[in-house]
Amino acid sequence: MRIPEELCVLGLSLLAPAVLYTMNNLPALHEPLLILGIGMAVLGGVLLLLFLLTVQRKTTVDPLFYVFAEFSFTCLVGLTHALEQDGFISGFMGFYLKMGEPHLSTAFAVMMSYWEGVVHFGLFLIIIHRMFRGKSYRSLALLWVGSSIMHQLVHIPGVVVGKYGSNIHPAFWRNVPFFLAPFWAAFVLFRRPRVMPIVTADKIMAEQKKGLLSRPLDLLLVALLLGGVAVSVFRGFVVLDCPLNFCFKYIYQFEPYLKDPVGFPRVMMLVYLFYAVPLMTILIYGLIRPGCGWMLDWTLIFAGATAQAQWCHIGASVHSRTPFTYRVPADKLWTVITFNVVLAVVPALLALRCHKSPAYFMKPVPKGQSNSNKKKK
Structure with missing residues (x-):
């Protein structure tokens, strides 16, 4: 009987904790370059399998x-790390936090x-399931x-500019291909x-x-996006040490986490300021101007980005x-x-x-035809 591909990927990914436990208990693993080399060898071995x-x-x-299968393996590495840091398990990641990526303890x-x-x-398991059954997975992948x-975008610069920037080991550079x-x-x-x-x-x-x-509904979304633009600009100014009194009050009375020296919250607010603000402005244009088919892709990318960002920001600002x-x-x-949940929602x-009712974003077609007729021509 043929085993479904997603189950093969699941089984391979579940080996990650065992690999980490073995590496953690090898006394020879104390050299930063050796950690990088073995880590890349493990990832290469997964790709070969x-x-x-x-x-x-x-x-x-x-x-x-x-790509999705390799990332699935690293996802289980990440989950093992998170569970160990929160005290649910032990004996898996100590070696890597010491000589690999110390910032992962934040x-x-x-x-x-x-x-x-x-x-x-x-997401990866669902995508792989759909991939091998001939179903579309494009939206999930976006x-x-x-x-x-x-x-x-937050992780790499956050390490470099934050308090861990002076303690970067070779293993950090394995993030570049990711x-x-x-x-x-x-x-x-x-x-x-x-x-x-x-x-x-x-x-x-x-x-x-x-x-x-x-x-x-579109009018409400435009108003909410304009609010998102205003909030992103404001918090960007806050992390840039704006001297105005209400910026000072906000950071100490509401979100002191923005000043955490780890660097991640500061970088995130700057990513919002320089990338999310222009994107939200373009998305507002797409809600006003009919026929902007690119809205169907970029809204998915933006939704994925903000959900990840706000989860990390909210969780870290209350974490022990x-x-x-x-x-x-x-x-x-x-x-x-x-307030932060709304920014993700x-x-x-x-x-x-956009995906439930995409007619407004489609290119006009000759009267009496449908968008599928136009494609056939």
């Missing part, structure tokens, strides 16, 4: 399978690891692309056609004739590994959590709106 698995089955394999890194080990891992890019992989995956996915519902030209025209005031002085004050806890609602 995946290649042999697909060759043996004589199946034509989507090259993205190897609350932000722990929350990143939980996200990888649960959300990313679940969610991962956004989440993974945000992860590395930074590049989602960009390559995005390039591949953008070159593939979207799976679109069949919509008649009459319905497309009717939707695209409606002004913003005739679309209350964050020094007490940088945690959210108890009297403002639910206010701050609610709005992009998700926007992506859901």
Whole structure:
């Protein structure tokens, strides 16, 4: 009986804790370069096993399978790390935290690891299941692309500019291929056609004739995105040490975590300021101007990125590994959590709106035809 590919990937990924436990109990593993070398050898071995698995089955394999399957293994590494840092298990990651990546002991890194080990891992298994059954997985993969890019955009610079920047070991540079992989995956996915519902030209025209005031949900989303722009600019100024009195009050009365010397929250706010603000502005344009088909992809990427970012930010700002002085004050806890949850929910609602009713974003087609008729020509 043939074992489904997603179960093979699951079984291979479950070897990660055993590999970590073995490495942790090898007394020779005290040299930083040796840790990097063995880590890359393990990842190379996983890739070789995946290649042999697909060759043996004589199946034509989507090259993205190897990316998703390899990342699945590292997701279980991340989950093992998070569980150990929170005291649920022990004896797996001590060697790596000492001479590999010491910054992984921070609350932000722990929350990143939980996200990888649960959300990313679940996405990979679903994607691989759909991949080998001929079903579309493009939308799910774009969610991962956004989440993974945000992860590395904050993670790598945060280590360099934060308090761990003077204690970088060679193993840190294994993050470079993990930074590049989602960009390559995005390039591949953008070159593939979207799976679109069949919509008649009459319905497309009717939707695209409606002004913003005739679309209350879109009007609300525009208002919420404008609020997101304002918040992102404000928090960007806060981490840039804006001397205005209300910036000073905000950081000490609501989100002192923004001043945590680990560097991650500061970098995240700057990523929002320089990347999310322009993207939100473009998405607002897409809600106002009909026929912007790119909204269907970029809303997914943005939703994945903000969900990952806000999970890590909220979790780290209340986590016990964050020094007490940088945690959210108890009297403002639910206010701050609610505020940050909304920042994650709005992009998700926007992506859901675009994919549930995409007629407004489709290119106009001749009257009497549908978007599928146009493709056939």
